[in-house]
Amino acid sequence: MRAKGIPRARPGAGARAGDGFLAGAMMVARPPVELALTAALRRAARVRPEVFDRLGRFRDAAFLIAPSDLPVAFRLTPRAAGGRVTVVRRGDPEPCAARISGPLVELLGLFDGSLDADAAFFGRRIDVDGDTGAVVALHNALEAADMSLAELLGLPRFGRRLADLGLDAMLRAARRARPAEG
């Protein structure tokens, strides 16, 4: 889907001083991350096709999930069985329907539904750019999916319960450690 409101970024746009090495290292290490996340996405499409139906006309749209505290971003194209997640540099020039950015802990909370997206928006903890309809559809689809972080990250079934407990504790600690906002 062609980007509606996000112009093509200049190569290197959004980069911060000191990000270069870390971004380079993360880009080198990206293949297993991409494989795992793409496999999890496609598994979700097989098991929960109704969740993808909620995306409607945004099924084939590209979403850029951009943690503000990482030098890389995640490019998500749901497209059900052909879905794909790739790791890209923050200033990725490829067009996308919408970009959602904010601290990683907030974004993870939005994905597993443990944080209220509207409150995060009111408090300016997350930003959205591009087609707001695509963002709303993705949010509502994720809400309805009701998937835990371990499921979203494609972790093996046998360790999910334990992994979710650990991830939840880590996220709570990370949120408490962040300065108060909004």
Added chain:
Amino acid sequence: MGSIELVCPAGSPAMLRAAVEAGADSVYCGLRDETNARNFPGLNFSPAELTEATAWAHGRRAKVLVAINTFARAGETDAWMASVDAAVAAGADAIIAADLAVLAYAHEAHSSLRLHLSVQAAANSADAIAFYAEAYGVRRVVLPRVLSAPEIAALIRETSVEIEAFVFGGLCVMAEGRCALSSYATGRSPNLSGVCSPPEAVTFDRSNGQLTPRLAGLAIDRLGDGEPAGYPTLCKGRFEADGAPGYLFEDPVSLNAMGLLKALATAGVRAVKIEGRQRGKAYVARVAAAFRSAIDALDRGEDTLPYERLLSDLAEGGRETAGAYRKTWR
């Protein structure tokens, strides 16, 4: 259930489960089309999801109320009638409607179906309520958010119809069911299309450290770095008049009338309602749990004060109000 019924929103089956598990007595939801006033992309229930979710809720002694509360277009009422039929087939405990054609169809085609009058009908007098009760057998009225607590008490003395009042969440301009602001700017409105500020018409521009929300290209606010935001609706817009910027229609604030629960219960309000089908599981779980605790405290003869500040961080624009329930401007 306590002395007062807690009615919570659900935009998805997952949100419905979260609401009930957090203490909701009833959950209201809508089908995935223009027949309900939260017709946003990806939100709401398919008929099959509604059937499954209703059975799940009934298994936990919770009720499901289906909002079919937009106004049917003349000559094209099939979608609204189909939604009424789908709600009945799903086993819904009631439908919430505002349009006369929808109410008439539901009353005639499904005589045992319980009818609640939506806030969209803006029935704020005993005479208006009596009309809906006599003509369509309406059993409960959701009051528009224009009355003070004493005015609600006076109204209840004049009617035998159950009264439901909003106590938390987003506020509309006080012309519910009659607002044309969204339709003026975008051609789509909550009344007819089920969407206020349809997301495809909303954009956010950033320049010089400021965020400018736009609706159909119209700038509706300009926010400084980190300044709390509201919903991108014209009614919450900040405009310049007589050389000074200000919120001309209403401030971007959220309703929180938990402190008035006792007054509302004493007045005879049968049910209290939480706004926000578009929000999500995290929101409804927290709000339902807080109001459940407050209602249970009231029933034990205790104060609700310990629960009144639990939800402040969820508020639009970072601020809360008791709205018209306390008409401090008078």
